[in-house]
Amino acid sequence: MAGIYVHIPFCKSKCRYCDFTSFPDKIGFAESYMTCVYREMKMRGAELKDKKFDTLYIGGGTPSVIDESYIAMLIAAAKKYFVLSADAEITIEMNPGTVSRKKIETYLKNGVNRFSVGLQTAIDSQLEDLGRYHTLNQFVTCAGMLRGENFNVDVMIGLKGQTLDDISKTIDVASSFGASHISMYALTPEDGTPIYSDYLNGELPDGDEVAEMYSFGVKKLKELGFERYEVSNFAKSGRQSRHNLNYWRRGEYIGIGVSASSFINGVRFTNTFNLDEYFKCILTNRFPVIDSAEIDLQGAKEETIMLSLRTCEGLDIDKFNGQFNADFLSDYSAPLKKNESFLEIISGRLRVKDEYLFVQNTIICDFFS
Amino acid sequence: MKQPSKYIRNFCIIAHIDHGKSTLADRLMEMTGQVSKRDMQEQLLDSMDIERERGITIKLTPVRMFYDADDGNEYVFNLIDTPGHVDFTYEVSRSLAACEGAILIVDASQGIEAQTLANVYLAIENDLEILPVINKIDLPSARPDEAKKEIEDVIGLDASYAPLISAKEGTNIKDVLESVVKYFPAPQGDEDAPLKALIFDSYYDNYKGVILFVRLKDGKVNVGDRITTFRSDKIYEVTEVGVFAPRLMIKDGLYAGEVGYIAASIKSIQDVAVGDTVINADDRADQPLPGYKKVQSVVFCGIYPLDGSKFNDLKDALMKLQLNDASLVFEPDNSQALGFGFRCGFLGLLHMEIMQERLEREFNLDIITTAPSVSYKVVKTDGEVVFVDNPSHLPEPSYISYMEEPIVHADIYSPPDYLGQIMDLCRDKRGVFGQMTYLEENRVKLEYRLPLNEIIFDFFDKIKSRTRGYASFDYELVGYEKSRLVKLDILLNGEVCDALSMIVHEDSAYARGRMLCENLKEAIPRQLFEIPVQAAIGGKIIARETVKAVRKDVLAKCYGGDITRKKKLLEKQKEGKKRMRSIGSVEVPSEVFMEILKTNKD
Numbered sequence: 020m021a022g023i024y025v026h027i028p029f030c031k032s033k034c035r036y037c038d039f040t041s042f043p044d045k046i047g048f049a050e051s052y053m054t055c056v057y058r059e060m061k062m063r064g065a066e067l068k069d070k071k072f073d074t075l076y077i078g079g080g081t082p083s084v085i086d087e088s089y090i091a092m093l094i095a096a097a098k099k100y101f102v103l104s105a106d107a108e109i110t111i112e113m114n115p116g117t118v119s120r121k122k123i124e125t126y127l128k129n130g131v132n133r134f135s136v137g138l139q140t141a142i143d144s145q146l147e148d149l150g151r152y153h154t155l156n157q158f159v160t161c162a163g164m165l166r167g168e169n170f171n172v173d174v175m176i177g178l179k180g181q182t183l184d185d186i187s188k189t190i191d192v193a194s195s196f197g198a199s200h201i202s203m204y205a206l207t208p209e210d211g212t213p214i215y216s217d218y219l220n221g222e223l224p225d226g227d228e229v230a231e232m233y234s235f236g237v238k239k240l241k242e243l244g245f246e247r248y249e250v251s252n253f254a255k256s257g258r259q260s261r262h263n264l265n266y267w268r269r270g271e272y273i274g275i276g277v278s279a280s281s282f283i284n285g286v287r288f289t290n291t292f293n294l295d296e297y298f299k300c301i302l303t304n305r306f307p308v309i310d311s312a313e314i315d316l317q318g319a320k321e322e323t324i325m326l327s328l329r330t331c332e333g334l335d336i337d338k339f340n341g342q343f344n345a346d347f348l349s350d351y352s353a354p355l356k357k358n359e360s361f362l363e364i365i366s367g368r369l370r371v372k373d374e375y376l377f378v379q380n381t382i383i384c385d386f387f388s
Numbered sequence: 389m390k391q392p393s394k395y396i397r398n399f400c401i402i403a404h405i406d407h408g409k410s411t412l413a414d415r416l417m418e419m420t421g422q423v424s425k426r427d428m429q430e431q432l433l434d435s436m437d438i439e440r441e442r443g444i445t446i447k448l449t450p451v452r453m454f455y456d457a458d459d460g461n462e463y464v465f466n467l468i469d470t471p472g473h474v475d476f477t478y479e480v481s482r483s484l485a486a487c488e489g490a491i492l493i494v495d496a497s498q499g500i501e502a503q504t505l506a507n508v509y510l511a512i513e514n515d516l517e518i519l520p521v522i523n524k525i526d527l528p529s530a531r532p533d534e535a536k537k538e539i540e541d542v543i544g545l546d547a548s549y550a551p552l553i554s555a556k557e558g559t560n561i562k563d564v565l566e567s568v569v570k571y572f573p574a575p576q577g578d579e580d581a582p583l584k585a586l587i588f589d590s591y592y593d594n595y596k597g598v599i600l601f602v603r604l605k606d607g608k609v610n611v612g613d614r615i616t617t618f619r620s621d622k623i624y625e626v627t628e629v630g631v632f633a634p635r636l637m638i639k640d641g642l643y644a645g646e647v648g649y650i651a652a653s654i655k656s657i658q659d660v661a662v663g664d665t666v667i668n669a670d671d672r673a674d675q676p677l678p679g680y681k682k683v684q685s686v687v688f689c690g691i692y693p694l695d696g697s698k699f700n701d702l703k704d705a706l707m708k709l710q711l712n713d714a715s716l717v718f719e720p721d722n723s724q725a726l727g728f729g730f731r732c733g734f735l736g737l738l739h740m741e742i743m744q745e746r747l748e749r750e751f752n753l754d755i756i757t758t759a760p761s762v763s764y765k766v767v768k769t770d771g772e773v774v775f776v777d778n779p780s781h782l783p784e785p786s787y788i789s790y791m792e793e794p795i796v797h798a799d800i801y802s803p804p805d806y807l808g809q810i811m812d813l814c815r816d817k818r819g820v821f822g823q824m825t826y827l828e829e830n831r832v833k834l835e836y837r838l839p840l841n842e843i844i845f846d847f848f849d850k851i852k853s854r855t856r857g858y859a860s861f862d863y864e865l866v867g868y869e870k871s872r873l874v875k876l877d878i879l880l881n882g883e884v885c886d887a888l889s890m891i892v893h894e895d896s897a898y899a900r901g902r903m904l905c906e907n908l909k910e911a912i913p914r915q916l917f918e919i920p921v922q923a924a925i926g927g928k929i930i931a932r933e934t935v936k937a938v939r940k941d942v943l944a945k946c947y948g949g950d951i952t953r954k955k956k957l958l959e960k961q962k963e964g965k966k967r968m969r970s971i972g973s974v975e976v977p978s979e980v981f982m983e984i985l986k987t988n989k990d
Contacts, residue, residue: 022948024948204944204945205940205942205944206944207944207945226938226939226940226941227939227940229940230939230940231939233940250942250944251944251945263947266946266947266948266951267946272948274948274949278949279948279949280948280949280951280952281948282948282951287951287952289949289952310952312952318955321955322951322955325954325955325958326946326951329946357973358916360917361916375916376942377939377940377941377942378916378938378939378940378941378942379941379942380941380942380943380958380961381915381916381938381941381961381965382916383958384958384961384962384965385962385965387958387959387962
């Protein structure tokens, strides 16, 4: 399993909580940018001829904000330069305020088979508060166009003034319009984003309230047939995101575009966050990598634990032992003992008990050196 | 017999904590050309970071100066700085023994403070000549005549000749220098007699070994001399002698009357106790100089390394600190909660805080300290008497016949406006009122008998805050008194945490237990399970709080680009955990052990 991630750093406007790399004022650069993206894919593809890829994820930013023909060419380039399996999962992220029937038709025609729609909340005043430039109605229109398709809806909890009813309504909307997958995230106020000041002023729900929202949401999703498979991800049977599962299984992936990260041959690296720098590198046939680190054995073990304990499938103990020539149960006897009431081992897999998934950090830390 | 040079003056400065001692010392050095203004680091004498930050002097630091006096002669001044805080009276007595004179600085706007008085009396007891100096005359609130009158009324010194100065502005500093020449006697002694040098301080130098700070009373010492001390049987060859300029400056020899240092490749700190007398091994003097009275620890606490494997580092650090500060005592101790560490004795609460800070800063140690305690006298049912300063060593109640606690006589000096507040505080602290004396219209002395364990926590801070800083306070131990004392235990998740136990008066036990539980509830981070925090006396629970379980501790998203960054966040959280101690199943940050110090807000 390996994945390709392509970052489209353009947006109509910046959401108040966003700390991703996106340039709302630079849509005019889309053409040059995409040209560079195809070129970077060509450069990377030449290096990774022996790798087989199973997923392509087009994220952002807002990939749906740029002309759909760029997406068509992007998918074509991926198929041309990489060994992409025939049944690859191809996902594109969309903002409900930027879609049209024509765009969706083009995506489908060119092989997109999974969509991810950022709804966040079904309450218009909260959307406005988050700085989203769409309304619930626009989501309804968008979801109507996706009827019958495999699509995810993003839902946020921990918003200013949000009630359990609001969350219930949001999940109901997503579910009733046919979502096969729901990602339910707690808003994380990152330093440097406008929403951080809401946090500093105590306007956001506290940890206990967010925990309340989360368990409420988990219960609600379960009733509607969405099974949790990772802390924040819920899917109808067989509809888990293969691309994201690959991250948590510590699979390899190549990131294309500004700020994209990769993990190939035991090395994690990240592209520049600076658009000009990105152009310069690609136009001079250099990889725009700014940060690169080989993960040592200890780091690999810790990553495996940290990532797999996020998931409900948990950590495969035999696989761990084989991969790292280790004896997991004895090497980690101290943290296992200390956290025995929060963990369970079922058919050779270690997992965080359901009721402790939302407080997993403190458990995972104990497994770090 | 050869008299020491009559052009030497050895003196110290006595002053209240913020009356300008270090500033005056800096001025004297500047005026004598000892230090150029440009090179001067603010307040040269206070060389430890802690001293400069807190604006106090802890260690005595000597410095030598040359002064061309109006009489046409050049004089050598040896100034030995003294600590001002009541905790460090012991250090003061050491520097006084090395001097013939003392400059008494009095703030022109505030008059004499209680702590200063204690040191003045010490100086008088040591037969020192005292030169009053009225400082801060530049302040609008200065009232130098009243300050002079106070000196005459309270101490009985003639203050008519006291220089009126502003150390800050550099006004009339020359008067001080001339007065030193005029009023302080030259040292007495005999240069031809066998060597007798008082060790008044020492520190350890990695290259030279122990550096002894000495005042030569008789004789001389040169490089190559074989020396020993009265209390030691080891003989050392002198490798270096010199003076303080203010950094060490090598000289050929030191002579009677002088203040300087001796290095003799002394490796063992036990052999060179401060207060001992250095003598020549080949020409032994027959009588030691009067030393210092052995200091008595008043406050005790446990000090443990945060990381149990650093026990030896902590031991080394304590030994090095003890080398400069003989008043620090420690012995190995063992706590169920904290593992191996040391039980340490201090001169007072400030002394304790400073030692903790030095361990952390100068030795880079992460330490956990337990609540301070005093030494209780326990009379057991079989008649045996034991002294207990560690609550966890207290015998079972059924073996105790009765207990006694140390009592102090406290003098509190304050403007009369705050008498009510002070009396309230003393009553809260189980004080017994003695008498009240009007020292002058604006200054009252209150005398109280107080249990020492009531004043080691926050008494000083409370006195200061209730009197807006005007009152000052001094105390001395007067003995032990029978008292109804109990051991208060704290249980975390059902288990007694011995490091949090304390001995308190029966009447305040309930309130103390209640407050401790409340404070601990705030200080202990929420964990994955609910933690009961209980206070108990002899197995009976008297108060309870609950630390709720944490409900959210998760990274919302973790996709391709997040993995490295999110892992760093977890590593940081792990580092935080490493700074905690596991008490049973509960992880407790080291600061928690100081929570026990906090009392209700004032």
